[in-house]
Amino acid sequence: MKLTLPRFDKARVVVAGDVMLDRYWHGATKRISPEAPVPVVNVTGSEDRPGGAGNVALNITSLGTPVWLLGATGDDEAADSLTNSLKSAGVSCDFIRHNDVPTITKLRVISQHQQLIRLDFEEPLPTGFQEQIPEHLNKLLDNADMLVLSDYGKGTLKSPQSLIKLARQRNIPVLADPKGIDFQKYRGATVITPNLSEFEAVVGHCPDEQTLIQRGQKLREELELDALLITRSEHGMTLIRRNEPEVHFPTHAREVFDVTGAGDTVIATLAAALAAGMPLPEATALANIAAGIVVGKLGAATVSMPELRRAVSMIHGVERGVMSREQLATVIADAKAHGERIVFTNGCFDILHAGHVGYLKQARKLGDRLILAINNDASVHRLKGEGRPINPVERRMTVLAALEAVDWVTSFCEDTPEALLEMLKPDVLVKGGDYTVEQVVGAEIVHKYGGEVAVLEFLDNCSTTAIVHRIRDTNAGAHSLIPEEHIGTEKH
Numbered sequence: 001m002k003l004t005l006p007r008f009d010k011a012r013v014v015v016a017g018d019v020m021l022d023r024y025w026h027g028a029t030k031r032i033s034p035e036a037p038v039p040v041v042n043v044t045g046s047e048d049r050p051g052g053a054g055n056v057a058l059n060i061t062s063l064g065t066p067v068w069l070l071g072a073t074g075d076d077e078a079a080d081s082l083t084n085s086l087k088s089a090g091v092s093c094d095f096i097r098h099n100d101v102p103t104i105t106k107l108r109v110i111s112q113h114q115q116l117i118r119l120d121f122e123e124p125l126p127t128g129f130q131e132q133i134p135e136h137l138n139k140l141l142d143n144a145d146m147l148v149l150s151d152y153g154k155g156t157l158k159s160p161q162s163l164i165k166l167a168r169q170r171n172i173p174v175l176a177d178p179k180g181i182d183f184q185k186y187r188g189a190t191v192i193t194p195n196l197s198e199f200e201a202v203v204g205h206c207p208d209e210q211t212l213i214q215r216g217q218k219l220r221e222e223l224e225l226d227a228l229l230i231t232r233s234e235h236g237m238t239l240i241r242r243n244e245p246e247v248h249f250p251t252h253a254r255e256v257f258d259v260t261g262a263g264d265t266v267i268a269t270l271a272a273a274l275a276a277g278m279p280l281p282e283a284t285a286l287a288n289i290a291a292g293i294v295v296g297k298l299g300a301a302t303v304s305m306p307e308l309r310r311a312v313s314m315i316h317g318v319e320r321g322v323m324s325r326e327q328l329a330t331v332i333a334d335a336k337a338h339g340e341r342i343v344f345t346n347g348c349f350d351i352l353h354a355g356h357v358g359y360l361k362q363a364r365k366l367g368d369r370l371i372l373a374i375n376n377d378a379s380v381h382r383l384k385g386e387g388r389p390i391n392p393v394e395r396r397m398t399v400l401a402a403l404e405a406v407d408w409v410t411s412f413c414e415d416t417p418e419a420l421l422e423m424l425k426p427d428v429l430v431k432g433g434d435y436t437v438e439q440v441v442g443a444e445i446v447h448k449y450g451g452e453v454a455v456l457e458f459l460d461n462c463s464t465t466a467i468v469h470r471i472r473d474t475n476a477g478a479h480s481l482i483p484e485e486h487i488g489t490e491k492h
Contacts, residue, residue, distance in 0.1 A: 003282055003289075003312050007061075008064040008305070011275030014140045015060065016133065017150030017157055017177075019055030019095070020122075021078045024049070027167070029111040041111050048081045051106060052264075053150035054091075059268030061090045062302040065275065068092045068140045070133065072125055072156050078103035094136055098126055104154055123274065125155040134162045146275035147172055148267060149189070153179040164188050168393075173226075173274060177267045183223060191227045191280070193267050199230050200407045216240040225468035227280060231266055232292070239284050247281055249288040265294040265303055284326075286312070306337035321399045328371065331408065332424055339366035344426035346417040349396055350389045355432075357403065360457050363430040365407040372400055373420050376411045383415060392399035410444045416441045428452045 019109040027043040048283055050058055057069040069086060073079035082103060086093050086420040104122040108115050132157070141147065147167040151157040160176070165188070167174045181201050183426045186192050186254045194202070199212075202220055206212035212230070217240055227241045236250040269290040273283035289311050290303045313331065323331065332342055349356060363375040374396055380389040387398070393411050401409045412420055421429065421442045429446045435455050443453045 003285055005286075005305075005309055005312065006273055006276035006278045008272050008332065009066075011065045011145050011272055011277075012067075012143050013060050013065055013146045013148060013271050013275050014068045014070065015053050015057045015142040015148045015150055015271075016070040016136070016137055016163060017148070018058070018104065018152035018154035018317065019050070019054045019069065019073060019082065019156075019340045020052040020106060020152070021082045021156070022049040022055070023047070023053035023078075023105055024110055026110050029116075039116060041109055041116065043109075047446050048085060049124075050082055050086050050089075050091075052104070052147075052152045052154070053156075054082060054086055054115060055092045055264045056148060056150045056268045057086065058089055059265050059302045060272050061271045062304050063269065064305055065272040066092075067092075068094065068144070069411050070094045070097065070136055070140060072096045072129060074101050074103040075099045076103055078105050080366075093297040094140060096129070096132055099128070101125060110344045122154065127153070130159050130257065134166060137163055138166055141167060141172060144172055147270045148271045149176040150267070151177060151179040158187055161187070164315075175267055175271050175274070175289060177263055183219065186225075187223045189223070189225060191229055191265070191270070192223070192225060193229045193231060193270070196230045196233065196235075199418045213240065213246050216246075229250035229266075229270070229284060231263060237284060237288050237291075241280070247284070248299070249285055249290060251288070252321055262291050262295050265290050265301075269303070269308075269440065272316065273478070304337075306334045310338070320407050321401045325410060325420065328410050329406055332369075332371075332426075335365065335369050340369055341428065342369050343428045343430055344371045344373065344417075344421065344424065345430040345432070346375075346377045346412075346420075347372040347432075348384065348389065349383070349400060350380060350391060351385070351397075352399055356406075359402060359432045360405040360455055363432075365430050366430060368452060369407045370405060371424065371426060372406050372409045373417050374400065374409065374411050375415075376427065379413055379415055418442050418445060421445045425449055426451060428454060430454045430456060433458045 024047040025043045027041040029039040029041050031040050033040045035103060035418060053069060053071050057067045060067040069091050071097045073082060079097060083093050083095065101123045102121055107121070108435055117452040132420065135230065149157055151336065164174050176186045176189045176192045178186055178192050178194050178198060183192065183202050200206060201213040206215060216228050220240055220242070222387065227239060230238045232238060234251055236248060238249040266287045266488050269287040270283050273282065273286050279285070288307055293303045293307050293311055295303050310328065335342060343363055345363050351445040360370065360372070374393065375383065376393045377389055397409045397411060400406055418441065422445055429442055429451060431440045437453045437455060440453055440455065446453055
């Protein structure tokens with residue numbers, strides 16, 4: 001299926017669930033302790049990240065979607081750190097603080113990109129805490145397009161039925177990331193997203209695809225769900241819906257570095273996409289791509305819009321080739337977000353010759369990406385005169401896009417590329433020929449925003465105009481050898 005990213009910024013999502021603090025201590029390991037056969041870590045740095053439902057909220061806001069987070073914490077330093085991290089990322093927090101329990105904290109000791117140990121700090125939530133959740137949620141749902149229940153089995157969502165009913169009464173879809181073996185408590189949700197282990201813990205071992213689908217469909221019916229999404233690690237995902245054939249999504253992970261938080265990324269992307277109006281199969285495909293990105297990162301990480309857009313583009317094969325101005329602006333923004341240096345050159349390129357190829361290779365070496373903008377047919381005609389161009393713009397762009405040195409090709413109708421330069425703002429403007437930098441059209445524009453201008457030489461004796469003249473001279477010579485009575489009658 002062809003994916004187009006929705007307007008994530010137009011959606012509004014509420015996340016309710018178990019919030020926790022992921023704390024990381026980093027350091028080098030160079031010896032074994034004399035007290036026990038364990039490595040000694042010299043801690044030189046620390047990092048706090050929101051975990052659990054907090055990581056779900058972070059993943060949603062990283063896509064540009066406004067998000068509100070409801071959960072429980074202690075009244076302590078860890079809660080302050082958690083709140084500050086989330087608010088600085090744009091998450092609106094509604095935390096119910098308790099003096100007699102600590103904020104759930106998971107301390108991980110990391111050395112040389114490897115987790116050596118995890119220490120958990122947590123206590124059961126106070127009795128009666130769940131009674132406060134519906135009142136808080138009811139206010140948050142006033143501005144919601146989607147409710148996400150992020151259950152880590154810590155007690156916040158011990159009784160989620162009242163929350164599901166509150167949302168469904170307002171026709172707000174509910175996505176639930178389940179925990180434990182009692183899936184009945186998620187009855188009436190729109191979609192639940194168990195991983196394969198969680199799913200099989202409820203329905204039993206599934207030795208084959210047919211069994212998985214049959215049991216999944218039965219569970220979906222029992223729980224009155226619209227859909228069931230089973231995440232299956234290296235085997236991708238399987239979406240089971242009412243009155244629809246199952247859909248399987250193969251994994252997109254290039255390298256699995258750390259699966260921590262992958263489930264959070266799945267439900268976050270799914271929620272943001274559905275809230276933004278994306279159909280369920282397409283939203284699931286997008287969530288699958290996002291999961292493939294996040295497992296290549298260390299810890300409970302998030303996926304940004306540029307990362308997701310680039311991954312979608314690469315999967316659909318639009319990373320290179322002919323593009324409109326609007327498409328070009330998008331891929332350039334992504335490339336710059338990844339620190340790539342953008343080179344821009346332009347010309348008619350009516351008949352491609354060795355001089356062009358050599359010049360484009362030189363231009364490409366000045367950066368990471370090369371944009372080639374060519375004059376359209378009307379523009380070439382105005383600049384070159386009668387009989388030009390020889391090749392129409394579509395053919396010229398097709399040939400140029402096939403060159404290894406060229407990343408993106410676009411056309412412009414004006415006599416100069418100045419409007420394109422104003423819009424795209426490449427890092428380097430390159431021109432070939434006997435110019436000084438000051439004589440290059442658009443140089444002033446590029447210098448104004450801090451870009452560079454470079455002039456390269458074409459190969460000697462290579463000129464489109466010269467080639468056209470030679471062809472015409474050759475044709476004229478051929479005509480002179482044709483008997484006069486046949487001139488004008490031969491077929492070309």
